[in-house]
Amino acid sequence: MNHWYTTSSHAAVLRGSIGSVHHASIDVSLKELRHVSRRATAFSTPYHNELQLLERIYYKGKNQHRSALFWRKVLEMRRLGIRIGQMNFPGLVEDLRYAFYGTEDRSNPQILRCAWKQTPGSSSCAHLLSLLRSLCLLFDKVMQKRTLTFHRAFIQQIRTATFIPLAMSLISIASRLDFLVCELREMSASLWQAVVRILDTIAVSFQV
Numbered sequence: 396m397n398h399w400y401t402t403s404s405h406a407a408v409l410r411g412s413i414g415s416v417h418h419a420s421i422d423v424s425l426k427e428l429r430h431v432s433r434r435a436t437a438f439s440t441p442y443h444n445e446l447q448l449l450e451r452i453y454y455k456g457k458n459q460h461r462s463a464l465f466w467r468k469v470l471e472m473r474r475l476g477i478r479i480g481q482m483n484f485p486g487l488v489e490d491l492r493y494a495f496y497g498t499e500d501r502s503n504p505q506i507l508r509c510a511w512k513q514t515p516g517s518s519s520c521a522h523l524l525s526l527l528r529s530l531c532l533l534f535d536k537v538m539q540k541r542t543l544t545f546h547r548a549f550i551q552q553i554r555t556a557t558f559i560p561l562a563m564s565l566i567s568i569a570s571r572l573d574f575l576v577c578e579l580r581e582m583s584a585s586l587w588q589a590v591v592r593i594l595d596t597i598a599v600s601f602q603v
């Protein structure tokens with residue numbers, strides 16, 4: 396887990412403190428979070444499969460190709476891919492969903508079908524938005540790097556007529572990772588909108 400939210404360290408806003416007229420807005424946010432959670436779960440396996448393929452290529456070729464120019468791009472693509480995986484986007488989504496039920500216990504997912512008890516406090520939501528901003532900046536960097544340098548380097552390697560199968564494999568991995576990162580960028584935008592809606596609901600509910 397990312398541990399951006401814990402029940403002991405961040406003040407929550409209890410359901411009873413939010414006017415009933417605003418409960419529907421929270422319900423909408425929770426439905427959106429459930430949708431994002433399903434997409435994030437579907438994303439996780441193919442993304443890590445691509446990283447595993449890249450990792451095998453890295454370990455097989457790190458001694459043979461370490462002085463090659465194209466190998467620098469392999470190292471950079473691997474580094475950025477690992478960073479995105481370590482930020483654990485699916486975990487961020489689940490942390491937020493469970494925060495509405497006052498528990499960090501994931502052993503009973505059925506609790507997510509119950510009526511929500513609270514919302515994360517404003518400080519928790521603001522912190523999550525900060526994490527999402529960092530994620531989006533990283534996604535944009537990966538997509539830009541892929542477009543401008545990764546494919547160019549691997550195609551250039553093919554033109555040298557050496558290690559063509561390896562370069563073709565790297566182009567395929569870069570393309571699939573780029574597609575998956577674009578998907579992740581879209582999910583992050585949906586999560587951002589849900590968090591902003593929660594913040595707006597809290598703010599409106601407490602207006603005098």
